[in-house]
Amino acid sequence: MTNNTVTNALAVRDTGPAAQIEAYRDEYAALVPSHINADQWVRMAVGAIRGNKDLTNAARTDIGVFLRELKTAARLGLEPGTEQFYLTPRKSKAHRGQKIIKGIVGYQGIIELIYRAGAVSSVIVESVRANDTFRYVIGRDERPVHEIDWFGGDRGDLVGVYAYATMKDGATSKVVVLNHAQVMAIRAKSDSKHSEYSPWNTNPEAMWLKSAVRQLMKWVPTSAEYMREQLRAQAEVAAEQPSTSELPPMPAVDLADDEGPIDAEFVDEEG
Template identity: 55%
Template sequence: MTNTTVSTAVAVQESGPGALVAQCRGDIELVMPSHMQKRVGAWIRTTQGLLRRDPKLLKAAQNDVGQFMSVLLDAARLGLEPGTEQYYLVPRWSKAKRCTEVTGVRGYQGEIELMYRAGAVSSVIVEVVYSNDQFTYRPGHDERPLHEIDWDADDRGELRLAYAYAVMKDGATSKVVVLNKGHIAKARAKSDAADKDWSPWNTDTEAMWLKTAAHRLTKWVPTSAEYIREQLRAHADVAAEQAPAVLAPLPQPLDRGDEDEAIDAEFVDEEA
C-alpha cells in the first residue's frame, strides 16, 4: 500500500471499509491492468456489495482495514474480481492480532484467467473426476485424457481426481496435470484455515480441487506476469539493436549496503 492509501485508511476507518474502498479508487486503478481500468467503478461497487451481504467479511475488514486494502490491491493488480471464484475474500483468524482479518485466495477461474491473458493458449481445460465417471490417461501414449460422464446419472459418486491441461495456439497440448486424493490432501494441509467452516475448502470443495489442478498447471503454461516480462524484454532487445552504438561508461564502485537486503522478491501462493 502507498502512504496515501495508509493515511486514507486511518482517516476513514470510522466510516467503514466500504467507504475506504471508494476513497482509494485512485490507488486501485493505478495498479490494475489497463483493460480493467475502464470498469474500476463496477469493481468497487461489487466489493462494497460483498461487505454489505457478508457480516463476517465486514467484521474482518473492520478489524484491520490496512490488511483488507492490501488484499484488494493484490486482486486489482492481478486484474481479478474479488469475492468470486477468480479471487476469494476469506475471513481468517489471526493468532497474533487475536481477531479475524481478510485474506485473499486465488480461485481456479482466476488461475485460468491469468493463463488466457498471457496470450499463448487457445483453451484451458480443468475438470474433476467422480468415482462413477470413466477416466483414462496414459502418459507417453495419450495426448489428452479421455473423460466420459454419464450426464443422466443421479449421483456421479465421490470426488476422485482433478486434472488440467491447456491447448496452445499452435495446437500442441501442454503437460497434463492429474491429481488424486493424496495430492489434494497435501495441498489442503498447507492451508492453516482448511478446518474452518468458512474456508473455501469446506464451502466450495469442488472449486478448490479445480483450483489446485489449475495452479499446478501454471508451472507448465505461461502466465500473464511471465508474458509481460517477455514482452518487455523483447521490446528492450529491439530498442537496443536500433539504438546507435555508444561507448560504455567506466564501471563505478557499487554501494552494496546490507548484503542480506532483499532487492526484489515475489510472493508465491502457497495455498495449493
C-alpha cells in the same frame, strides 16, 4: 428516527469498509491492468463486502489489512469476492484471535492469469467422480478421455482432478492428473483447512480444481513471463539485441503460500 440516530448511522456508514474502498478508488484504479474497467472493479469490491456481516466485521478488525488484500487483487486484475479471488475471514494471532480478511486466489483467477499470458487458446480443468469413466495413459494419449453420464444420476464422490492447456499452435501442454490422496496432501498443508470459512470447506470441488491448475502453471507461460517478453521486444526495437540484464526487473506478486511457492511470481495462500 432522531437527528442523532441519523448522524450516528451516517458516521458508521462513512467509516465502514465499503466506504474505505470508495475513498481509495483512485489508488485501486491506478493498480488494475489496463484491460480492466476500474469503476466496475471497485463496484465489485464494494458489493463483495457490503451486506456480508462476517466479512464486514473481519474487515473492521484491521481495515489496513483488508485494503492491502484488495490491492493484491487489483494488481492481479482479479475480481474480489468471486472464485477468482476469495475474501475470507481468518483468525489472526496478531489480533488476539479476532478475524481479519484474507484474500485467496481461486482456480478461476489462476486460469485468468494463464489466459492473459496470450500463449494458450483454452484451459481444461475438470474434476473426476467415482461413477465417471476416465482414461489417460502417459506417452500414449495426448489428452485424457473423460466420459460423464450427465443423466444417469449421482456421479459419486470426488476421486481425482486433471488439467491441461491447448496452446495457440494446437499443441497440448503437459497433462496434470491428481488423485484423491494427492489432493488431500495439498489440503493438509493449508493452515486454514479447519476453518469454516476456508474454501476447502465452503467449496471443496473448487479447491480440487485449483490444486490441478496450480500444478499446470509450471508447464504453461504465465502472465509475468508474457510481460517480460513484451519488454524484451520493446528493448530490441530501441537497441539491437540487448542483453537480458538490460531489461527492467519484473515486479513480483507476493502471496505467501501454505505449501511453499510453486512459481516465484505466482504464489498463493490455500494450496
